[in-house]
Amino acid sequence: MLHLVLGVHLSETGEFLAFRERLLLARNLGLSVHIVEVDACNVVSAVLGSDSGGGENGLVINDIKALLQDVGFLKCQDISRKSNDVAHNLASLALSSIKESFWHNVCLSSIFPCL
Numbered sequence: 255m256l257h258l259v260l261g262v263h264l265s266e267t268g269e270f271l272a273f274r275e276r277l278l279l280a281r282n283l284g285l286s287v288h289i290v291e292v293d294a295c296n297v298v299s300a301v302l303g304s305d306s307g308g309g310e311n312g313l314v315i316n317d318i319k320a321l322l323q324d325v326g327f328l329k330c331q332d333i334s335r336k337s338n339d340v341a342h343n344l345a346s347l348a349l350s351s352i353k354e355s356f357w358h359n360v361c362l363s364s365i366f367p368c369l
Contacts, residue, residue, distance in 0.1 A: 269294045270314040273301075277321035287325040291333045298332045 273292065280287045292298050300315050301322070322330075 266294070266296055267311055267314070269297050270300070270311050270318065273297060274314055274318050274321065277318060277325060281321060281324050285325065287322075288328040290322070290327065290330045292330065293333055293335045295332050298330050301330055 269292075273290075277287065290301075292301075300311065301318055
């Protein structure tokens with residue numbers, strides 16, 4: 255189950271929170287996640303770094319690192335936002351929805367143009 259995180263956050267914090275939620279979902283579904291692609295260089299650097307750096311994102315980064323171990327993580331790489339159209343379209347669809355949704359084994363028509 256995804257969690258609504260209330261408050262005002264920096265966009266960087268939003269990237270970390272979204273990353274953590276994706277990993278929580280994968281772990282809760284019993285999925286292995288060997289390769290993670292993220293379209294934010296700072297997220298990749300923080301996750302691959304040896305220190306969380308503290309601050310507003312420190313605890314979330316520590317959560318991410320622990321979750322990566324739980325799901326069998328092998329590699330994290332930075333990709334361009336343009337290469338991430340499917341994720342962008344799904345996020346846009348989720349934000350425009352007025353109800354909570356869970357898509358499992360479904361191919362939504364809004365992502366067909368990206369495939």
